Amino acid sequence: MTEEARARRRAEAPDPVRGRVIFCAFAFLGIFGLLVARMAQIALFNPMSGEAVAFTETGPVGRPDILDRNGVLLATDLQVASVYADPRDVWDPEETARALVSVFPELDEGAVLAKLKAKTGFVWIKRDITPRQHAAVHDLGLPGIDFRQELKRVYPNGRAAAHVVGFVDVDNKGLGGIERAIDTTLAAQVAHGEPVRLSLDLRVQHVVEDELVQTIQTFSAIGGAGVVVDVKTGEVIAMVSLPDFDPNHVNEDPAENRFNRVTLGVYEMGSTFKAFNTAMALDAGVTSHDMFDARAPIRIGRFSIRDYHPMGRVLSVEEIFEHSSNIGSANMARKMGIAKQKEFLATMGQLQPVIMELPEHGAPLAPKNWGEVELMTIAFGHGIAVSPMHVVAGVTAMANGGMYIPPTMLKRDTGVELVEHRVLKPETSKEMNRLFRLVVEKGTARKADVPGYPVGGKTGTAEKSKGGGYARKALLSSFIGVFPADAPEYAILIIIDEPKGTKETSGYATGGWTAAPATSRIVARIAPMLGVEPRLGPNHEPGIADRDDDAIQMAQDH
C-alpha cells in the first residue's frame, strides 16, 4: 500500500472517525508527554529525596547511655546474642540437646530436652551468650536452633554510683535511680540517642566511697553516706550510700542495700542541724557576740536538755556553735519562737521533700504538735528528721552567699540561668562561713582540716531513736563541711551510721572522731581534682598551719 493510497483512504473516511482518531492520538500524546515530563523531572531535579530512603532501624531500640560529667560511661547498651529454638523444626531433640550442652555446660541436658520437645514454636535456650559460644552453636548447624540479638544494659563501673545510676530489669525497664527517671520524669528531656550527662565526677565519687568504706571498717559501722555539692550551681559531684549493690547483678546483694541513704533516708541529724538554728538567729539580726544562758540544764515537762561538756556559763552565739552547746541553742530558738522557726526551716527547704531527678526522695518528719519542747529540740537537731540531701542543700545556701539552689543530678550547661532564690542575707552567709571555720580551727571538728585547703563545718552526733526512746550506743555521727572555708566552692556531708569507738579514739565514735577525719582525707584528695586553688602562706607553707593532731585534746564534741 502506497502513501498516496493511504492518504486517499484517510481523506475518503467519514469525518467523525477521523476526528476520533485524531482525538485519541492527541490524548495519548498528551498522557505520554506528561509521563515523559514527570520522569525527566524526577530524574533531573529530584535526586533521591530524604524521605524516600528512610533510615531502617537495625535491632531493638535501646536506652540512652549515662555518662558522668567528664564523659565517663556509667551505663550503656551492649548487643548480645541469645539462642532460641523452634521445637517444630528440631529434627533430633536428643542429639540437639547433647550438642547444646556441650557448648553450655551449665545447662541441664534433661531440661533442654524438655524444652526442645515442647509443643510451642519458641523457647529460649540461653540468653546473653558470648561471641565464642555464638560461633560454636552456629558451627553446630543444628536445625531449629537460631539466634536473636538483644540489648543488654551494662554498668562498666560496677558499684560506683549505683544508687544514682539505678538499674533495670530483664526487660530493660528502669527500676531505680536515673534509669527509672529516664523512663518517667526525664523521658521528655532525653532526646533519642543522646546520652544523659550526670553532674557526678566519677573520680570524686570514688574517693568519697573509698574513704567511707575505710571509715566504716575502722569503726565497725553498719553503713554510711557521703555527698559533695557544688555550692555555686547545686550540682551533686558525688553521692555515696553504703552498703551498696552491683547494678549488673542486682539480686546478688540484699534488697535493703538499694536504699539510698542520701536522698531517701531521713535522720535526726543532731548537732549538724545547729547550723540552721544559728543561721536563723543571725539572719534575724542576732549577732555572734550576743549572749545566751547555758549555765544549767533546761527542764521542761519530763524532758531535760543538757550539754555533753557543760561550760556552765553564759555563752555567745559564736561559742554556742563552736562548743556545740545544746542549752545555748535551745535558748536561741526560744528567743526566735515557734512560728519563726517553722517559717525559717520551710524557707530553707527542710520541711518539704527535696525533689531531684532521682525518683527516691524522702519526706522530712516534722513534729505534728510543734510546741515549746519541739522548738528547743529542733534547735539542736532532734525531733525533726531530714534527708542528708536536705542538710546539704540548706548548707549550700549558707555557704554561697544566701541563695537556695535546688540540687541536681544532671550536669548544668554553662550559661543557663540558675533557678535560685535568696533565703539568707549575704552578711548571714559570710558570718556562717566564719563560724564554720571557727569550729574546725578551735572547736569540735579540728580533725576535719586539711593543710592548704581550709575546711569549715560542723560536727554532729545523734543518738538514733529506737523503739520510742533514744539508743545511747547507736550513734549517727556526721560532719557537714564547706571548702575552701574563706570562699566556699563545695559543700560536703559525711555520715557514719552506728560507728563504735576504737582504741585509737579512746572509745569515741562521735562526728569529730569519725566523720571529720574522713572529710579531711576526702578533701585532701578531691580538692586538687576539682581545681580548688590551695591557700598557701607567703613562705609557701599551707595557709592553715599543719597541726599535730595527737597534741589536741578533743575537749568538746557534740
Add this chain to the structure above:
Amino acid sequence: MIRALNLGMLALTVMICFGLYRVTHAAQEREGDLKHVEAEITEQQRAIDVLKAEWTHLSQPGKVQAMAARYLNLQPMKATQIAYLNDIPMRPEGSATMSDIAAIPFAQAGAAPVYDENAPVPMAKPAGIGR
C-alpha cells in the same frame, strides 16, 4: 525515508533499553555496596561500644588506685606541692646559661636522638574515651 526513520528509532530504542539496563544494574550494585558498608558500620559501632565499655571497666578509679598502690611509688598530691609561676625564683647570676646548655652534645641541633627508637611505646588509649 520513513523506513530509515523507523529503523533509526528501533536502534535508538534498543540502545536506550540497554543503557537503562546498565544504569539499573549499576545502581543495584551500588545499593548492595551501600548496604554492605552500612552493615559494616553498624558492626564496627557495636565493636566500639564493647571496647568503650571494656575500657571503662578496666580503667575504673578503684582498679587504677589498686594498681597504682601496687606498682607505683606515688602519693596523693599535697597542696604544698603546688606553686605559682611567680613563686619560681629568677635564675641566679653565674648559673648555667643557654649557651652552656647548647654545649651539651645531645642538646645540639641535628644531634642524634638520645632515646631508643625500639623501646616499647606506651599503648595509646582508644580515641573518644575519657574526654
